[in-house]
Amino acid sequence: AIRMTQSPSSFSASTGDRVTITCRASQGISSYLAWYQQKPGKAPKLLIYAASTLQSGVPSRFSGSGSGTDFTLTISCLQSEDFATYYCQQYYSYPITFGQGTRLEIK
Amino acid sequence: QVQLQESGPGLVKPSQTLSLTCTVSGGSISSGSYYWSWIRQPAGKGLEWIGRIYTSGSTNYNPSLKSRVTISVDTSKNQFSLKLSSVTAADTAVYYCARDHTTWVQDPGYFDYWGQGTLVTVSS
Numbered sequence: 001a002i003r004m005t006q007s008p009s010s011f012s013a014s015t016g017d018r019v020t021i022t023c024r025a026s027q028g029i030s031s032y033l034a035w036y037q038q039k040p041g042k043a044p045k046l047l048i049y050a051a052s053t054l055q056s057g058v059p060s061r062f063s064g065s066g067s068g069t070d071f072t073l074t075i076s077c078l079q080s081e082d083f084a085t086y087y088c089q090q091y092y093s094y095p096i097t098f099g100q101g102t103r104l105e106i107k
Numbered sequence: 108q109v110q111l112q113e114s115g116p117g118l119v120k121p122s123q124t125l126s127l128t129c130t131v132s133g134g135s136i137s138s139g140s141y142y143w144s145w146i147r148q149p150a151g152k153g154l155e156w157i158g159r160i161y162t163s164g165s166t167n168y169n170p171s172l173k174s175r176v177t178i179s180v181d182t183s184k185n186q187f188s189l190k191l192s193s194v195t196a197a198d199t200a201v202y203y204c205a206r207d208h209t210t211w212v213q214d215p216g217y218f219d220y221w222g223q224g225t226l227v228t229v230s231s
Contacts, residue, residue: 001170034217043203043221044154055219087154091215095169096144096156 002026002090006099012107017078021102023071023088032092035064035073039084109133111204111222119229125191129204129222136185137162142207142216145178145189147200159207160187194229201226
Protein backbone atom coordinates (compact mmCIF):
# COMPACT_ATOMS: atom_id res chain seq x y z
CA ALA A 1 0.00 0.00 0.00
CA ILE A 2 1.13 3.54 -0.71
CA ARG A 3 1.83 5.42 2.48
CA MET A 4 0.79 9.07 2.64
CA THR A 5 2.62 11.24 5.17
CA GLN A 6 1.43 14.73 6.02
CA SER A 7 3.38 17.45 7.75
CA PRO A 8 2.97 19.02 10.11
CA SER A 9 0.55 16.89 12.11
CA SER A 10 -0.79 20.01 13.73
CA PHE A 11 -0.02 23.68 13.94
CA SER A 12 -1.47 27.01 14.99
CA ALA A 13 -2.08 30.00 12.78
CA SER A 14 -4.02 33.25 12.77
CA THR A 15 -6.76 34.51 10.50
CA GLY A 16 -5.23 36.19 7.50
CA ASP A 17 -2.15 33.97 7.50
CA ARG A 18 -0.96 32.04 4.49
CA VAL A 19 -0.49 28.39 5.38
CA THR A 20 0.92 25.38 3.57
CA ILE A 21 0.40 21.72 4.37
CA THR A 22 2.61 19.07 2.82
CA CYS A 23 1.75 15.52 1.77
CA ARG A 24 4.36 13.02 0.67
CA ALA A 25 3.63 9.68 -1.01
CA SER A 26 5.85 6.66 -0.43
CA GLN A 27 6.00 6.16 -4.20
CA GLY A 28 5.07 8.19 -7.23
CA ILE A 29 1.36 8.78 -7.72
CA SER A 30 1.45 11.18 -10.68
CA SER A 31 -1.30 13.73 -9.91
CA TYR A 32 -3.80 11.29 -8.42
CA LEU A 33 -4.15 13.21 -5.20
CA ALA A 34 -7.12 14.77 -3.43
CA TRP A 35 -7.40 17.06 -0.41
CA TYR A 36 -10.25 17.11 2.10
CA GLN A 37 -11.30 19.36 4.97
CA GLN A 38 -12.99 17.86 8.00
CA LYS A 39 -14.61 19.71 10.87
CA PRO A 40 -15.48 18.03 14.18
CA GLY A 41 -18.48 15.74 13.91
CA LYS A 42 -18.77 16.24 10.16
CA ALA A 43 -17.90 14.23 7.09
CA PRO A 44 -14.82 15.20 5.09
CA LYS A 45 -15.39 17.72 2.33
CA LEU A 46 -13.57 17.49 -0.99
CA LEU A 47 -11.46 20.57 -1.67
CA ILE A 48 -9.09 19.61 -4.47
CA TYR A 49 -8.63 16.67 -6.82
CA ALA A 50 -6.06 15.83 -9.47
CA ALA A 51 -3.56 17.57 -7.17
CA SER A 52 -4.55 21.09 -8.24
CA THR A 53 -8.15 21.17 -9.50
CA LEU A 54 -10.48 23.08 -7.21
CA GLN A 55 -13.77 21.33 -6.52
CA SER A 56 -16.82 23.35 -7.51
CA GLY A 57 -17.90 25.75 -4.78
CA VAL A 58 -14.60 25.71 -2.90
CA PRO A 59 -13.16 29.19 -2.26
CA SER A 60 -10.25 30.24 -4.45
CA ARG A 61 -8.04 30.86 -1.41
CA PHE A 62 -7.47 27.10 -1.45
CA SER A 63 -4.93 25.80 -3.94
CA GLY A 64 -3.00 22.62 -4.50
CA SER A 65 0.21 21.76 -6.28
CA GLY A 66 2.66 18.95 -6.84
CA SER A 67 3.07 15.70 -8.68
CA GLY A 68 4.96 12.48 -8.23
CA THR A 69 5.60 12.14 -4.52
CA ASP A 70 5.39 15.67 -3.08
CA PHE A 71 2.25 17.76 -2.81
CA THR A 72 1.09 20.90 -1.03
CA LEU A 73 -2.20 22.45 -0.01
CA THR A 74 -2.07 26.20 0.44
CA ILE A 75 -4.64 28.46 2.03
CA SER A 76 -3.77 31.98 0.95
CA CYS A 77 -5.62 33.98 3.60
CA LEU A 78 -6.96 31.98 6.50
CA GLN A 79 -10.56 32.57 7.46
CA SER A 80 -12.16 31.52 10.74
CA GLU A 81 -14.07 28.74 9.01
CA ASP A 82 -10.83 27.18 7.75
CA PHE A 83 -9.74 25.91 11.14
CA ALA A 84 -10.21 22.18 10.71
CA THR A 85 -8.33 18.98 9.97
CA TYR A 86 -7.04 18.39 6.46
CA TYR A 87 -6.38 15.05 4.79
CA CYS A 88 -4.68 14.07 1.58
CA GLN A 89 -5.70 10.93 -0.31
CA GLN A 90 -4.06 9.04 -3.15
CA TYR A 91 -6.09 7.34 -5.81
CA TYR A 92 -3.24 6.10 -7.95
CA SER A 93 -3.53 2.50 -6.84
CA TYR A 94 -5.38 0.16 -4.51
CA PRO A 95 -5.86 0.28 -1.66
CA ILE A 96 -6.93 3.92 -1.61
CA THR A 97 -5.04 5.53 1.28
CA PHE A 98 -5.19 8.76 3.25
CA GLY A 99 -2.64 10.82 5.10
CA GLN A 100 -2.85 10.90 8.88
CA GLY A 101 -4.29 14.40 8.88
CA THR A 102 -3.09 17.91 9.70
CA ARG A 103 -4.97 19.74 12.42
CA LEU A 104 -5.04 23.49 11.91
CA GLU A 105 -5.80 25.41 15.10
CA ILE A 106 -6.34 29.04 15.93
CA LYS A 107 -3.33 30.77 17.46
CA GLN B 108 -27.67 17.40 -5.50
CA VAL B 109 -26.63 13.90 -4.56
CA GLN B 110 -27.16 12.97 -0.94
CA LEU B 111 -26.08 9.84 0.93
CA GLN B 112 -27.41 8.55 4.22
CA GLU B 113 -26.03 5.69 6.27
CA SER B 114 -28.29 3.52 8.40
CA GLY B 115 -27.89 0.50 10.61
CA PRO B 116 -27.34 -0.63 14.19
CA GLY B 117 -25.16 1.58 16.33
CA LEU B 118 -24.11 -1.27 18.60
CA VAL B 119 -22.75 -4.65 17.53
CA LYS B 120 -21.48 -7.44 19.75
CA PRO B 121 -17.95 -8.80 19.32
CA SER B 122 -17.66 -11.65 16.81
CA GLN B 123 -20.92 -10.65 15.15
CA THR B 124 -21.46 -9.04 11.76
CA LEU B 125 -21.74 -5.29 11.29
CA SER B 126 -24.33 -4.37 8.65
CA LEU B 127 -24.86 -0.91 7.24
CA THR B 128 -26.84 0.48 4.32
CA CYS B 129 -26.29 3.67 2.38
CA THR B 130 -29.28 5.22 0.63
CA VAL B 131 -28.53 7.52 -2.27
CA SER B 132 -30.96 10.31 -3.17
CA GLY B 133 -30.94 13.14 -5.68
CA GLY B 134 -29.82 10.87 -8.48
CA SER B 135 -29.71 7.28 -9.63
CA ILE B 136 -27.00 5.10 -8.19
CA SER B 137 -26.66 3.63 -11.68
CA SER B 138 -26.03 6.89 -13.52
CA GLY B 139 -22.54 7.94 -14.49
CA SER B 140 -19.24 6.17 -14.04
CA TYR B 141 -19.28 6.19 -10.27
CA TYR B 142 -18.28 3.66 -7.73
CA TRP B 143 -19.76 3.71 -4.24
CA SER B 144 -17.43 3.37 -1.30
CA TRP B 145 -17.33 2.74 2.43
CA ILE B 146 -14.78 4.55 4.59
CA ARG B 147 -14.35 4.46 8.34
CA GLN B 148 -12.77 6.64 11.01
CA PRO B 149 -12.06 5.55 14.59
CA ALA B 150 -12.56 8.29 17.13
CA GLY B 151 -9.73 10.81 17.00
CA LYS B 152 -7.99 8.97 14.18
CA GLY B 153 -7.63 9.09 10.43
CA LEU B 154 -9.63 7.74 7.53
CA GLU B 155 -9.50 4.15 6.28
CA TRP B 156 -10.97 3.09 2.96
CA ILE B 157 -12.88 -0.18 3.31
CA GLY B 158 -13.99 -0.94 -0.22
CA ARG B 159 -16.27 0.01 -3.07
CA ILE B 160 -18.79 -1.30 -5.56
CA TYR B 161 -19.93 -0.45 -9.06
CA THR B 162 -23.55 -0.90 -10.02
CA SER B 163 -22.54 -3.90 -12.13
CA GLY B 164 -21.56 -5.57 -8.87
CA SER B 165 -17.82 -5.23 -9.45
CA THR B 166 -16.00 -4.66 -6.16
CA ASN B 167 -12.62 -3.63 -4.80
CA TYR B 168 -11.66 -4.17 -1.18
CA ASN B 169 -8.89 -3.02 1.11
CA PRO B 170 -6.63 -6.07 1.55
CA SER B 171 -6.43 -5.34 5.28
CA LEU B 172 -10.16 -6.07 5.60
CA LYS B 173 -10.91 -8.14 2.53
CA SER B 174 -11.41 -11.44 4.32
CA ARG B 175 -14.20 -9.94 6.44
CA VAL B 176 -15.91 -7.48 4.07
CA THR B 177 -18.77 -7.82 1.65
CA ILE B 178 -20.21 -4.85 -0.22
CA SER B 179 -23.39 -5.25 -2.25
CA VAL B 180 -25.70 -3.01 -4.25
CA ASP B 181 -29.46 -2.87 -4.76
CA THR B 182 -30.10 -0.58 -7.70
CA SER B 183 -33.88 -0.93 -7.37
CA LYS B 184 -33.67 0.73 -3.95
CA ASN B 185 -30.80 3.06 -4.85
CA GLN B 186 -28.80 1.57 -2.00
CA PHE B 187 -25.52 -0.15 -1.34
CA SER B 188 -24.55 -2.06 1.76
CA LEU B 189 -21.61 -3.09 3.90
CA LYS B 190 -21.17 -6.27 5.90
CA LEU B 191 -18.13 -6.67 8.13
CA SER B 192 -17.89 -10.01 9.89
CA SER B 193 -16.18 -11.15 13.08
CA VAL B 194 -15.99 -7.65 14.50
CA THR B 195 -13.86 -6.65 17.46
CA ALA B 196 -13.47 -3.45 19.44
CA ALA B 197 -10.96 -2.31 16.82
CA ASP B 198 -13.85 -2.00 14.35
CA THR B 199 -15.51 0.69 16.47
CA ALA B 200 -15.61 3.76 14.27
CA VAL B 201 -17.72 6.25 12.39
CA TYR B 202 -18.61 4.62 9.08
CA TYR B 203 -19.11 6.81 6.03
CA CYS B 204 -20.50 6.00 2.63
CA ALA B 205 -19.27 8.11 -0.26
CA ARG B 206 -19.46 8.48 -4.02
CA ASP B 207 -16.22 7.45 -5.62
CA HIS B 208 -15.50 9.64 -8.64
CA THR B 209 -13.29 7.70 -10.97
CA THR B 210 -12.05 8.83 -14.36
CA TRP B 211 -11.66 5.33 -15.72
CA VAL B 212 -13.91 2.53 -14.60
CA GLN B 213 -12.00 0.15 -12.32
CA ASP B 214 -9.42 2.82 -11.43
CA PRO B 215 -9.48 4.24 -7.91
CA GLY B 216 -11.14 7.60 -7.44
CA TYR B 217 -11.69 10.48 -5.08
CA PHE B 218 -14.76 11.07 -2.96
CA ASP B 219 -16.98 13.98 -3.94
CA TYR B 220 -20.12 13.24 -1.95
CA TRP B 221 -20.24 11.81 1.56
CA GLY B 222 -22.90 10.68 3.97
CA GLN B 223 -22.97 12.27 7.41
CA GLY B 224 -21.50 9.14 8.97
CA THR B 225 -22.82 6.70 11.53
CA LEU B 226 -21.08 5.60 14.71
CA VAL B 227 -20.85 1.87 15.20
CA THR B 228 -19.64 0.64 18.56
CA VAL B 229 -18.50 -2.93 19.06
CA SER B 230 -19.18 -3.95 22.62
CA SER B 231 -20.84 -6.71 24.58
